[in-house]
Amino acid sequence: MHGDRARAADLAALTVMVALALAWPLVAPPIGTHGEAREGLVVQDIVRRGHWVLPVRNGEMPSKPPLYHWIAAAGAALLGLSDAAVRLPSALAAWAVLVAVYLVGARGGGRACGWLAVAALAGMHGFVEAASEARVDMVFAAGVTIALAAFLCWHRTENAWARALCYGAVAAAVLTKGPAGAVLVGLVIVAFLLVERRLDRLRALWSWRLAALVLVVDLGWYAAATWIGGREFLARQILHENVDRFVGRGVFGMHGGRSRLAMVENLATDLLPWNLVLVAAAARWWRGAREDEIGRFLHVWWVTVVAVFTAAYGKRGVYLLPLYPAVALLAGRALGSVLTVWRDPARVPEPIVAALGRVGAGSPARALVVLVVAIDLGVLLIGQGVRVRRAGRGSLVPFADEVAARVPAGSPLVADASLDESDLLVLAYRLGRPLPRAACRPGRHRLLTPRPGVPAVAALVAARRHGVPVALVRDTEATCALALDREDDR
Numbered sequence: 001m002h003g004d005r006a007r008a009a010d011l012a013a014l015t016v017m018v019a020l021a022l023a024w025p026l027v028a029p030p031i032g033t034h035g036e037a038r039e040g041l042v043v044q045d046i047v048r049r050g051h052w053v054l055p056v057r058n059g060e061m062p063s064k065p066p067l068y069h070w071i072a073a074a075g076a077a078l079l080g081l082s083d084a085a086v087r088l089p090s091a092l093a094a095w096a097v098l099v100a101v102y103l104v105g106a107r108g109g110g111r112a113c114g115w116l117a118v119a120a121l122a123g124m125h126g127f128v129e130a131a132s133e134a135r136v137d138m139v140f141a142a143g144v145t146i147a148l149a150a151f152l153c154w155h156r157t158e159n160a161w162a163r164a165l166c167y168g169a170v171a172a173a174v175l176t177k178g179p180a181g182a183v184l185v186g187l188v189i190v191a192f193l194l195v196e197r198r199l200d201r202l203r204a205l206w207s208w209r210l211a212a213l214v215l216v217v218d219l220g221w222y223a224a225a226t227w228i229g230g231r232e233f234l235a236r237q238i239l240h241e242n243v244d245r246f247v248g249r250g251v252f253g254m255h256g257g258r259s260r261l262a263m264v265e266n267l268a269t270d271l272l273p274w275n276l277v278l279v280a281a282a283a284r285w286w287r288g289a290r291e292d293e294i295g296r297f298l299h300v301w302w303v304t305v306v307a308v309f310t311a312a313y314g315k316r317g318v319y320l321l322p323l324y325p326a327v328a329l330l331a332g333r334a335l336g337s338v339l340t341v342w343r344d345p346a347r348v349p350e351p352i353v354a355a356l357g358r359v360g361a362g363s364p365a366r367a368l369v370v371l372v373v374a375i376d377l378g379v380l381l382i383g384q385g386v387r388v389r390r391a392g393r394g395s396l397v398p399f400a401d402e403v404a405a406r407v408p409a410g411s412p413l414v415a416d417a418s419l420d421e422s423d424l425l426v427l428a429y430r431l432g433r434p435l436p437r438a439a440c441r442p443g444r445h446r447l448l449t450p451r452p453g454v455p456a457v458a459a460l461v462a463a464r465r466h467g468v469p470v471a472l473v474r475d476t477e478a479t480c481a482l483a484l485d486r487e488d489d490r
Contacts, residue, residue: 010111011099014118018095021122025132025384026084026091029391030430034422036134037429039068040086044432046073047081053221054228058428058435061229061236065221067175068136086134093142094131098122100142100149101325105332107153108294112339116372117332120274123376125383126317127324132384136176137318143173144322147185152297155201167210174218178242184308184322192300196293245314263310266317267302271324273375274331278302281330295333301326339368396423400430403448403472412469414438414445419472427472435472445471 031040041057046069049055055062055069062069071089079085098118106114121127130138147169154162166185173181193199225233259265267275281291281299291299305323309315407413415424415435428435440447448470 006111007103007106010102010106010114014098014102015095018091018098021128021380022091022094022132025128025387026087028384029388029395030397031083031086031134032391032395032397032426032430034425036086037425038063039072039134039136040083040429041425042066042069043072043076043086044081044429046070047076048432054225054233058425061232063236063241064136064177065175065237067172068139071139072134083134087132090131090133090135090138093138094127096142097127097138097145097325100145101328101332104149104152104294105329105336108329109333109336113332113336115332116335116339117329119372119376120331120335121324121328123372123379124271124274124324124328125379126270126321128380128383129387130318130321135318137321140173140177140181141321141324143169143176143181144184145169145325147173148188148301149325151185151189151205152294154205155297156293163205163207164210166205167207167214171214171217174214175221178237180242184305187308188301188304191304192297195296195300245312260310262315263306263320266320267306267323270317270320271327275327277327277331277334280334295330298326298330302330335368335372396426397430399448400427403427403470404431407448407470409433414440414469414471416440416471416473424472438471440471440473445469447471447473 031037038057042055042062045051045055045057046066052066052070052073055066068089071092072086075088076082076085079088098121101117101121102114104114105117130141147166150162150166150169153159154166170182170185173185175181189205190199190202193201225237229236281295285291302323305320305326309319312319403413413431413433413435415427415437417437417439419427419437424435424437438445446469
């Protein structure tokens with residue numbers, strides 16, 4: 001009973017800390033990148049037009065299933081449609097991942113181990129950034145993490161609820177990023193049971209009832225979306241986003257891909273300093289030491305994720321997000337062992353004690369905790385500062401605000417074919433309205449340009465005064481086109 005109360009208190013404290021840590025990143029900087037705007041447009045379509053089954057983004061088919069967008073739309077219904085509401089699913093998913101990491105760490109090594117694993121995960125820049133961005137990756141990572149954590153619990157305890165949670169989390173992962181959710185979880189589980197020589201456990205893990213529920217949920221949505229979107233939906237979300245991305249076919253192979261070892265490079269750089277636990281584990285293995293069952297499962301987890309995305313043609317550093325919890329748990333276990341030893345000053349090497357004494361760090365155990373907390377705060381504050389500053393360079397947000405303020409909501413608004421697709425998505429999201437493309441003619445359209453050095457406000461005023469369709473243009477010809485308009489005004 002005491003342990004349950006302590007665990008509940010820890011989870012409550014963790015919830016408060018996550019809320020405080022993400023309060024600023026959720027609202028700043030404003031959404032101004034095409035990746036976030038892409039998901040935000042889908043959320044807007046659900047909230048404003050009620051397209052829950054197959055929402056669109058600026059009139060086009062979305063590339064991902066809608067679980068992320070459903071969560072954001074539900075949040076918008078409670079909080080109002082805003083950048084924070086659009087980003088809310090990532091924050092909630094990050095909280096869920098941290099809770100899962102704490103529970104696995106605490107059950108395997110005690111409360112200190114659970115908190116140290118949480119601290120290691122919170123000290124990974126990629127995790128913190130993904131927790132506050134309007135992208136599907138964190139929700140996908142949460143589905144994978146919860147599924148694997150639940151499987152580990154079921155494997156060790158035969159808990160029926162843990163098995164059900166594993167199936168449910170797989171269904172959520174598929175509804176976030178497609179079939180990859182089931183494939184990734186399944187490969188980790190099979191690989192682990194192969195290592196353990198316990199493939200017979202697959203029969204015990206299988207449940208026709210739970211599998212049927214997963215199929216009803218996932219295939220049910222795919223069937224409904226196919227009914228609405230037809231072949232275009234299947235070509236986009238099944239072939240293009242899964243098959244083509246994996247093998248490098250079509251647009252994914254046009255410009256060449258990243259090197260085959262790109263995922264290994266990301267693993268080596270993006271998770272510093274916590275990935276050093278992998279080096280330490282390799283050194284222990286070389287000396288003949290062996291991991292316990294939980295340790296073996298965690299190593300299979302991260303190795304499988306790296307292997308899958310190394311084999312895939314399409315590669316982005318954020319694809320490794322589902323392995324972050326495994327590395328954090330390994331780091332938490334290692335730090336927990338160090339903390340246990342260092343609680344007894346007599347067991348700490350004399351040079352370390354002397355160094356801590358010179359800097360006034362107190363006991364070794366306390367110094368270790370302070371160091372971990374300092375790393376986390378540094379990652380959060382420095383990373384957020386860099387993110388805000390980076391977003392301010394060349395941002396289209398001020399221009400979009402100017403358009404919204406000076407062009408009536410009902411005025412026809414189109415984008416010239418020359419407007420970059422990324423800029424189009426950002427402007428469509430910021431303006432909260434579809435922006436179709438059209439061939440812009442100086443005699444027919446009044447041109448608004450976000451290009452530096454061009455008086456966009458004057459063009460906006462002219463657009464309202466003459467009452468003609470407004471065109472958004474962003475290229476080197478904008479100045480010439482604007483000059484032609486002015487000549488026509490004379």
